[in-house]
Amino acid sequence: MEKMWAGRFQKALDAAADDFNASIRVDQRMYRQDIAGSLAHAAMLVSTHILTEEEGLQIQTGLQAILEELDNGSLQVDAGAEDIHMFVEAELTRRLGDVGKKLHTGRSRNDQVAVDVRMYLRDEAIEVKRLLLGLIGAVLGKAREYKNAVMPGYTHLQRAQPVTFGHHLSAYCMMFMRDFDRLSDAVRRMNVCPLGSAALAGTTYPIDRAETAAALGFDTYCLNSLDGVSDRDFCVELAAALSLLMTHLSRFSEEIILWSSWEFKFIELDDAYTTGSSIMPQKKNPDMAELVRGKTGRVYGDLITLLTMLKGLPLAYNKDMQEDKEAIFDAFDTVKACVGVFTPMVSTLTALPERMRAAAGRGFINATDLADYLVGRGLPFRSAYKIVGQIVHACIAAGETLETLPLAQYKTFSPLFDETLYAAIDLDACVEKRNSAGGTGKESVAAELAAIEAFLKDNETA
Numbered sequence: 187m188e189k190m191w192a193g194r195f196q197k198a199l200d201a202a203a204d205d206f207n208a209s210i211r212v213d214q215r216m217y218r219q220d221i222a223g224s225l226a227h228a229a230m231l232v233s234t235h236i237l238t239e240e241e242g243l244q245i246q247t248g249l250q251a252i253l254e255e256l257d258n259g260s261l262q263v264d265a266g267a268e269d270i271h272m273f274v275e276a277e278l279t280r281r282l283g284d285v286g287k288k289l290h291t292g293r294s295r296n297d298q299v300a301v302d303v304r305m306y307l308r309d310e311a312i313e314v315k316r317l318l319l320g321l322i323g324a325v326l327g328k329a330r331e332y333k334n335a336v337m338p339g340y341t342h343l344q345r346a347q348p349v350t351f352g353h354h355l356s357a358y359c360m361m362f363m364r365d366f367d368r369l370s371d372a373v374r375r376m377n378v379c380p381l382g383s384a385a386l387a388g389t390t391y392p393i394d395r396a397e398t399a400a401a402l403g404f405d406t407y408c409l410n411s412l413d414g415v416s417d418r419d420f421c422v423e424l425a426a427a428l429s430l431l432m433t434h435l436s437r438f439s440e441e442i443i444l445w446s447s448w449e450f451k452f453i454e455l456d457d458a459y460t461t462g463s464s465i466m467p468q469k470k471n472p473d474m475a476e477l478v479r480g481k482t483g484r485v486y487g488d489l490i491t492l493l494t495m496l497k498g499l500p501l502a503y504n505k506d507m508q509e510d511k512e513a514i515f516d517a518f519d520t521v522k523a524c525v526g527v528f529t530p531m532v533s534t535l536t537a538l539p540e541r542m543r544a545a546a547g548r549g550f551i552n553a554t555d556l557a558d559y560l561v562g563r564g565l566p567f568r569s570a571y572k573i574v575g576q577i578v579h580a581c582i583a584a585g586e587t588l589e590t591l592p593l594a595q596y597k598t599f600s601p602l603f604d605e606t607l608y609a610a611i612d613l614d615a616c617v618e619k620r621n622s623a624g625g626t627g628k629e630s631v632a633a634e635l636a637a638i639e640a641f642l643k644d645n646e647t648a
């Protein structure tokens with residue numbers, strides 16, 4: 187196909203260079219946004235009397251037909267076209283002749299691609315937010331189911347203090363809620379229309395930028411045409427938000443992998459989300475969680491690609507920016523696939539509360555509570571802490587735990603001990619006493635679960 191810009195040249199583009207230059211394979215997925223942008227632009231050209239009503243109508247009908255045919259598959263995107271913008275315009279011109287050639291009046295591919303990407307990514311962000319609500323709902327469901335299941339809480343992956351599985355799971359809801367907000371925030375900032383910036387300097391035609399911005403669902407239009415065509419901050423912001431979301435999924439995956447090992451066996455994943463081994467008949471592997479953990483690096487890579495792409499670019503548009511789409515589309519594709527499989531994996535998992543409790547019962551996890559017991563009887567915390575350290579040491583040497591060490595032994599460490607100490611270090615009591623706001627106690631967790639529920643309600647209706 188002859189290039190639109192062939193007039194300026196004496197010979198055709200080299201075939202390999204042509205292929206290298208093209209972005210159609212990547213950007214054809216934006217055909218709906220491209221056509222929507224053109225429809226709004228054409229309508230504005232009519233209302234500002236730059237085109238006649240008749241020309242506008244022909245363009246509108248032509249673009250709508252192209253959209254319909256692309257949607258139903260009767261028209262295929264020409265793989266030899268340079269990009270989706272060139273393809274749609276060429277197809278329109280093939281159908282309408284000279285009228286088709288008027289569509290690009292007062293516009294450039296530079297503002298066209300900028301507006302298409304923003305619209306495409308706006309929808310993608312909304313879709314990820316929808317998926318996140320599903321994920322938060324699934325995690326909340328499990329947190330409710332296991333709100334009384336006592337498990338070891340860890341620091342340094344060493345048993346630290348008892349928590350409930352419900353509390354532990356809710357921590358992930360907090361992360362995903364922030365991810366949701368970060369996406370909303372990025373969308374709010376990106377929802378500014380660059381159309382009308384033209385190539386870089388605006389246009390001599392009396393265009394109405396407010397009209398196209400409103401028609402395409404933007405809050406306003408950008409105030410600087412150079413910035414309008416060269417800003418890809420929104421791609422970086424979205425990739426950063428998606429990277430952090432992947433970080434959270436990856437940490438969660440790591441725990442799911444640990445918890446489903448025989449060493450922990452805190453949970454059992456549903457067969458539908460695990461795989462077997464080609465040689466070891468006993469294996470049930472958490473492949474989905476491992477893949478989510480593994481794919482996290484792709485999204486980080488996409489973020490770095492975007493930052494690096496932009497860092498040396500002079501204003502305004504540079505062809506380097508064509509690389510934005512492959513990176514940010516990959517980030518969205520990866521996140522959607524990951525959340526898509528993660529949510530049902532979570533909602534079908536089963537916890538094994540007796541295994542969790544057993545693990546919590548064997549690691550001196552209630553040592554802080556024993557120290558608090560002595561503090562309650564008047565000892566300064568540091569002194570109590572030291573005595574309990576000596577008791578733990580003695581228990582380990584004697585093969586005892588804090589629960590099994592006889593009272594007579596306790597009394598050799600401090601006269602403040604009596605038989606009430608055993609109730610004070612009971613695992614359920616340890617959890618129950620931690621009702622400080624945000625703590626693992628029953629009342630605190632109930633408030634936390636209610637807040638997550640309220641977040642879901644607010645955002646499902648929004």
Ligand code: ARG
Nearest residue numbers: 209269295296299503507508
């Ligand atoms: N395919 C290009 C891109 O994705 C569209 C903009 C091209 N503009 C230009 N002046 N070559 O960035």
